[in-house]
Each structure stands twice: as C-alpha cells, then as structure tokens.
Amino acid sequence: MSNIQNDELSAALGRLAIANKKLLFQNQEKEKRAAELVLANKELAFQNNEKEKRAAELVIINEELHDALMNTVRVAMVLSEMRDPYTAGHERRVAEIAVAICIDLGFDKNRQEGMRVAGYLHDVGKIKVPAEILSKPGKLTENEYNLIKEHAQSGYEVLNRVSFPWPIAEVALQHHERMDGSGYPQQLKGDSILIEARIMAVADTVEAMSSHRPYRAGLGIEKALAEIEQGRGTAYDMNVVDVCLKLFREKGFEIPD
Ligand SMILES: [Fe+2]
Incomplete structure (x- = not known):
C-alpha cells in the first residue's frame, strides 16, 4: 500500500x-x-x-x-x-298528568323534572287560605272565592324566593290563567301564558273534576275530558288539550291513585 x-x-x-x-x-x-x-x-x-x-x-x-x-x-x-286534606294526592296526580303531557310535547328530561316539581308545588299558596274555606262543603261566597283565588299569587311569593332551575313560581302564578284572558290573577292571554302553566291548567282541571271534592263526588274522567274538550282553544291550549285527550282515550293513560 x-x-x-x-x-x-x-x-x-x-x-x-x-x-x-x-x-x-x-x-x-x-x-x-x-x-x-x-x-x-x-x-x-x-x-x-x-x-x-x-x-x-x-x-x-x-x-x-x-x-x-x-x-x-x-x-x-x-x-x-x-x-287541604280533602284534595290529598291532588298535587302528585296533577304532576303525573302534566309530566305525561309534556313528554308527548317533546320536553327533555330536565324540563320533565321541572314539570313534576311545578305540579307538586302549584297549589302551595293554599297554605294562606283559611282551612275552613278550603274544606267548606257548600257553595262559596264571592269573598271566600276571592280568598281562594289568592293562592296563585301567594304561591308565587313563596316559591319566588327559591332559585329553582325551572319556572316553578311562574307556573304557580299562572296555572289559573286561561287562553282567552278569562283566568286569574293577571288575565294573561295565549302565548303570554307559559307553556308549563298551560299544561298545568289542563292537568289540574282533569284531576280536580275527576276526583272527589268536599262539595261533590268525583265527576269521572269522561266528564273531565269533555270539559277540556269544550274549552279547547278558548280556555285551554289546543295542542295541550289534544295531547291530553289522546293520552287518556287512545294511549290508555290513567290518573295514578
Ligand atoms: Fe290551583
């Protein structure tokens, strides 16, 4: 190399x-x-x-x-x-009817829950109405009826202090409003009434008419359904009435005991 x-x-x-x-x-x-x-x-x-x-x-x-x-x-x-022992179970039964209606109207799980709570508490303002008026077997005087009507406002005042994630106080306030403005306490009309309150109005009427009261026996579910059918679009929301009638007449829904 x-x-x-x-x-x-x-x-x-x-x-x-x-x-x-x-x-x-x-x-x-x-x-x-x-x-x-x-x-x-x-x-x-x-x-x-x-x-x-x-x-x-x-x-x-x-x-x-x-x-x-x-x-x-x-x-x-x-x-x-x-x-108001004469209507025991009313709130719970109204809640169940209202929840069934709102499920059919497409409410999600959270709003269904809100509907249930609103049902449980919608008449809580009755606590301010004298017990003897609530359980009076005879016809009410105008004054007595006015006192009963105050339960909507009283309920609102109590519930408004609690910050619920749902419009619970508003439903208590509005559940006796009617679509044509004939309800109380604010004579609200149509869409200005919360949908939850429109549902509650129908559920409340159906339950109240079909069950016993101190002044009369239960009128039965058919009478109650006929009442909301008659008030469809005037007193009660058309859609809500249709859904409720369908529930009872076609889907076999029953008011729970
Ligand atoms: Fe009520």
Missing part, C-alpha cells in the same frame, strides 16, 4: 469515528427524550385518572343534591296537602 493510500484510509477511518460518535450522541439524546416522554405519559395518565375520579365524585354530589332538592319539594307538597 502506498503512503498516499495509507493517508486516505486513516482520514476515512477518522471521519467514520467522528460519524460514529455523532450517532452515539444522537442515540443517547433519543433515549433521554424517550424516557422523558414515558414520564410525561405517566403523568398524563395519572392526571386523567384524577380527573375521572373527580368527575365521578361530582356525579355523586349532583345526585345527592338532586335527591335533597326533591325531598324538600316533597316536604313542601305534603305540607300543602295537609292544609
């Missing part, structure tokens, strides 16, 4: 050695980076687990709060029913 070839060979070997070192260094960097990534990944997995745990805890807290709210609502309902 000539000297020149020798020099070239050692130069090439030198370059190879340098390239090798570079590769080695790059490999080490890559390994370091990979180890860092593994660590970061573990950290992320841990954080995700923590988030999932927290989310599960929040679901439980939410359920507990919801149960507490519903229990409080039931307490208020029982108190209002105790005031």
